[in-house]
Amino acid sequence: xxxxxxxxxxxxxxxxxxxxxxxxxxxxxxxxxxxxxxxxxxxxxxxxxxxxxxxxxxxxxxxxxxxxxxxxxxxxxxxxxxxxxxxxxxxxxxxxxxxxxxxxxxxxxxxxxxxxxxxxxxxxxxxxxxxxxxxxxxxxxxxxxxxxxxxxxxxxxxxxxxxxxxxxxxxxxxxxxxxxxxxxxxxxxxxxxxxxxxxxxxxxxxxxxxxxxxxxxxxxxxxxxxxxxxxxxxxxxxxxxxxxxxxxxxxxxxxxxxxxxxxxxxxxxxxxxxxxxxxxxxxxxxxxxxxxx
Amino acid sequence: xxxxxxxxxxxxxxxxxxxxxxxxxxxxxxxxxxxxxxxxxxxxxxxxxxxxxxxxxxxxxxxxxxxxxxxxxxxxxxxxxxxxxxxxxxxxxxxxxxxxxxxxxxxxxxxxxxxxxxxxxxxxxxxxxxxxxxxxxxxxxxxxxxxxxxxxxxxxxxxxxxxxxxxxxxxxxxxxxxxxxxxxxxxxxxxxxxxxxxxxxxxxxxxxxxxxxxxxxxxxxxxxxxxxxxxxxxxxxxxxxxxxxxxxxxxxxxxxxxxxxxxxxxxxxxxxxxxxxxxxxxxxxxxxxxxxx
Numbered sequence: 095x096x097x098x099x100x101x102x103x104x105x106x107x108x109x110x111x112x113x114x115x116x117x118x119x120x121x122x123x124x125x126x127x128x129x130x131x132x133x134x135x136x137x138x139x140x141x142x143x144x145x146x147x148x149x150x151x152x153x154x155x156x157x158x159x160x161x162x163x164x165x166x167x168x169x170x171x172x173x174x175x176x177x178x179x180x181x182x183x184x185x186x187x188x189x190x191x192x193x194x195x196x197x198x199x200x201x202x203x204x205x206x207x208x209x210x211x212x213x214x215x216x217x218x219x220x221x222x223x224x225x226x227x228x229x230x231x232x233x234x235x236x237x238x239x240x241x242x243x244x245x246x247x248x249x250x251x252x253x254x255x256x257x258x259x260x261x262x263x264x265x266x267x268x269x270x271x272x273x274x275x276x277x278x279x280x281x282x283x284x285x286x287x288x289x290x291x292x293x294x295x296x297x298x299x300x301x302x303x304x305x306x307x308x309x310x311x312x313x314x315x316x317x318x319x320x321x322x323x324x325x326x327x328x329x330x331x332x333x334x335x336x337x338x339x340x341x342x343x344x345x346x347x348x349x350x351x352x353x354x355x356x357x358x359x360x361x362x363x364x365x366x367x368x369x370x371x372x373x374x375x376x377x378x379x380x381x382x383x384x385x386x387x
Numbered sequence: 388x389x390x391x392x393x394x395x396x397x398x399x400x401x402x403x404x405x406x407x408x409x410x411x412x413x414x415x416x417x418x419x420x421x422x423x424x425x426x427x428x429x430x431x432x433x434x435x436x437x438x439x440x441x442x443x444x445x446x447x448x449x450x451x452x453x454x455x456x457x458x459x460x461x462x463x464x465x466x467x468x469x470x471x472x473x474x475x476x477x478x479x480x481x482x483x484x485x486x487x488x489x490x491x492x493x494x495x496x497x498x499x500x501x502x503x504x505x506x507x508x509x510x511x512x513x514x515x516x517x518x519x520x521x522x523x524x525x526x527x528x529x530x531x532x533x534x535x536x537x538x539x540x541x542x543x544x545x546x547x548x549x550x551x552x553x554x555x556x557x558x559x560x561x562x563x564x565x566x567x568x569x570x571x572x573x574x575x576x577x578x579x580x581x582x583x584x585x586x587x588x589x590x591x592x593x594x595x596x597x598x599x600x601x602x603x604x605x606x607x608x609x610x611x612x613x614x615x616x617x618x619x620x621x622x623x624x625x626x627x628x629x630x631x632x633x634x635x636x637x638x639x640x641x642x643x644x645x646x647x648x649x650x651x652x653x654x655x656x657x658x659x660x661x662x663x664x665x666x667x668x669x670x671x672x673x674x675x676x677x678x679x680x
Contacts, residue, residue, distance in 0.1 A: 167653075217602045237600065279588055280601040284608045287580065289663040290640050295572055296666035305670040307530065308573040309510045311611040315577045318604040319667045323660035327653050334648040341645050347583050348638045355627040355634075360460075360620050367616035370582040373589035374612040377598040 096121045096257065100157035102150065102172055103128050104137045106219060107189050108163030109228030112142045114261035117230045127153035128164070137225040151179040159257065162188035167328030169196050173203035180207050185250045187212045187257075191277055193241045193270040195332035201243075212254040213241045213270065215277070216263060221320040234262035241270045278336035283344065285326055286337065288319040389414045389550065393450035395443065395465055396421050397430045399512060400482050401456030402521030405435045407554035410523045420446035421457070430518040444472040452550065455481035460621030462489050466496035473500050478543045480505045480550075484570055486534045486563040488625035494536075505547040506534045506563065508570070509556060514613040527555035534563045571629035576637065578619055579630065581612040 099115065101108040104126040115121040126143035127150055128134050134146045147153035154160050154176045162169055169188060180186065186207070190196045193213045200211045218236040220227065238258040242251045255265045268276075295304050330337060354362040392408065394401040397419040408414040419436035420443055421427050427439040440446035447453050447469045455462055462481060473479065479500070483489045486506045493504045511529040513520065531551040535544045548558045561569075588597050623630060647655040 217600055219602065219604070221604070236602070239600070276593070276597055276600050279591065279597045280605050284584065284605055286644060287584065287641075288608060289660045290644055291577065291580065291637065292663035292667045293659050294637060294640050296662060298572065300569070301666070304569055304572045305666070305673070307510055307532070307569050308670065309512065309529070311512070311514070311614075312573050312577055313671065314607045314610045315581060316667050316670075317607045319660075319663045320671070321604075321664070323657055323664055326660050327656040330648055330656050331651055331653055334651070338645055338648050341641055341648075344584065344587060345638055345641045345645075347587050348580075348634055348641070351579060351583055352631055352634050352638075355623055355631050358624055358627070360624055363620040363623050364616055366586050367582045367612075367619050369589060370585035370612045371614070371616055373594070373598070374585045374609050377601065377609075378606065378613070380598070 096159045096253075098122060098157045098159075099124045100147070100153045100160045101126045101143065102153060102160065102162050102176075103164030103168075104134055104143055104225050105163065106223050106225075106227045106232070107216065108161060109137060109140075109142045109225040110218075110230065110232035111161060111163070111189075111216075111257075111261055112137075113228055113230035114233055115257065116141075118260040118262075120257065120260035125153055125157070133225055140225065142225055142228060150175045154179050154181075154184065156181055158183055158185065159253065160184055160186045162186070162190070165322070165325045165328045166190045166192055166196065166332045167324070170199035170203070173200050177203050177205060177207065180204075180210075185210050185212065185253050187214045187240075187254045189214060189216055190332075191215060191281060191329045192332040193273045197241070197243065197270050208243075209245050209247045210250045212246060212250050213243075214254060214258070215239045215241075215273065216258070217281075218263075221317050223322045223325070231262065233258065236263050238263040238265050239273055240265060240267045241273050242267060243270070274333050275336050278333055278340055282329055282333055282337050283340045285318050285321060286330060286341070287344070288316050289323075289326065292316050292319040389452045389546075391415060391450045391452075392417045393440070393446045393453045394419045394436065395446065395453065395455050395469075396457035396461075397427060397436055397518050398456065399516050399518075399520045399525070400509065401454060402430060402433075402435045402518040403511075403523065403525035404454060404456070404482075404509075404550075404554055405430075406521055406523035407526055408550065409434075411553040411555075413550065413553035418446055418450070426518055433518060435518055435521060443468045447472050447474075447477065449474055451476055451478065452546065453477055453479045455479070455483070458615070458618045458621045459483045459485055459489065459625045460617070463492035463496065466493050470496050470498060470500065473497075473503075478503050478505065478546050480507045480533075480547045482507060482509055483625075484508060484574060484622045485625040486566045490534070490536065490563050501536075502538050502540045503543045505539060505543050506536075507547060507551070508532045508534075508566065509551070510574075511556075514610050516615045516618070524555065526551065529556050531556040531558050532566055533558060533560045534566050535560060536563070567626050568629050571626055571633055575622055575626055575630050576633045578611050578614060579623060579634070580637070581609050582616075582619065585609050585612040
């Protein structure tokens with residue numbers, strides 16, 4: 095149970111967590127802080143948060159749980175700003191898609207409160223953003239990864255775990271490095287590839303017509319290119335080593351594909367496509383099973 | 388109105404057309420031919436076709452409309468095989484995603500019947516295949532592109548147009564070359580990129596875990612990688628010039644992305660992602676409007 099929850103960044107992710115915890119009766123008071131005052135007022139009107147705090151200091155003061163749900167790029171500044179105002183019993187966690195950069199920033203900024211910081215990442219979301227897009231069941235059955243450090247307090251991990259479980263999520267732990275490698279592959283790389291494709295096509299001279307003949311497959315493939323550009327710029331920069339490694343590998347694979355097409359090597363193409371289909375079908379089968387009650 | 392419709396390849400595309408035409412009362416008898424006898428028997432049991440013809444000759448004999456709905460790679464052989472048996476009043480059309488290769492094959496195979504051949508391509512489909520996946524409304528509000536040649540009979544085009552309109556589609560015409568360029572960008576390239584990504588990730592040593600932490604975005608992005616590998620091998624080979632051109636361009640864009648990440652150039656990343664998001668959001672807005680009644 096959380097007495098006072100401070101959500102910094104009341105968008106899709108922060109707003110959905112607030113809604114879920116309220117529904118679960120896991121929280122007393124919820125205060126919100128963020129850059130867009132209209133979004134925050136809307137969050138109050140929707141009942142997502144109880145009130146707006148206009149400074150970071152007042153938002154975190156006396157809060158026993160502080161959740162950072164802003165784009166990854168702004169977290170360093172926020173950690174520095176809140177450090178002096180955190181209550182002795184406050185636990186701090188975040189929802190960033192990259193854990194290495196945020197953990198480094200937290201270590202530098204939080205000082206003696208660092209053991210109360212639990213790096214976290216809910217594997218959930220849609221391409222939409224803002225509190226209007228938030229909903230209480232976003233985390234139901236989804237995984238939340240926590241990446242505690244050796245110095246992280248067990249009790250802090252336990253409280254963050256209990257929070258996410260109350261929101262309906264399944265909580266797992268892994269190292270910071272492992273998280274960032276795995277997420278680069280399943281999330282960061284696909285987002286960057288989708289942005290790159292849509293941007294390339296949008297800059298073709300006949301782009302209007304190209305999009306006019308796009309069907310459902312294109313729509314699905316490019317859905318993630320409608321995600322928030324600031325958020326993904328930050329993620330790209332924060333996890334660039336792992337992402338660049340994968341991008342180089344992918345570029346080499348494109349080279350192999352070009353070679354197979356140039357030499358009309360149907361066997362290689364079929365092997366590649368069939369292997370991909372089998373892997374994707376297996377992934378979906380597991381994913382669907384996971385979602386069953 | 389079609390008296391006898393012969394569908395060669397009774398899968399998602401051919402089966403859905405049969406169902407739609409039956410529902411619209413636009414067809415008398417529907418016969419089916421294909422390689423998988425179980426699939427054909429299932430098509431009869433489902434009422435999608437009236438009966439199975441075990442040879443191409445008997446399937447097309449006395450048919451006034453012949454629809455080729457097989458993978459692109461098999462169309463050349465089929466066109467050669469049916470040519471001697473086509474009725475004088477028969478119109479032949481296809482549903483292939485590539486029009487250049489099929490048109491060349493038809494010109495060589497059909498001889499004096501070539502003016503009765505109307506190259507076609509419904510911009511519709513799902514990642515599923517087989518007659519079980521077919522449904523009557525697949526083409527409702529979707530576009531069908533016809534690419535008639537200078538020698539194609541106007542009446543043949545008119546009959547194919549009427550057929551697709553009866554199935555609920557909007558029919559447009561363009562040149563073979565233009566079709567193949569546009570579709571390479573919106574359909575062929577995305578499919579090949581999705582296959583390449585899933586195949587690459589499936590071959591990583593920790594692939595099981597990678598897929599375990601994939602979320603909805605990954606699922607959408609890779610949906611097209613569950614498409615039929617034979618179909619896409621054929622499309623890749625049949626339209627390889629246009630596809631390779633785009634793949635090389637895409638590979639260069641990946642190079643630019645790597646450069647921006649390596650130099651921590653957040654401004655370039657943001658510009659690229661924001662431009663992509665704007666284009667994708669605009670495309671979806673138009674696409675949704677199109678689907679409204």
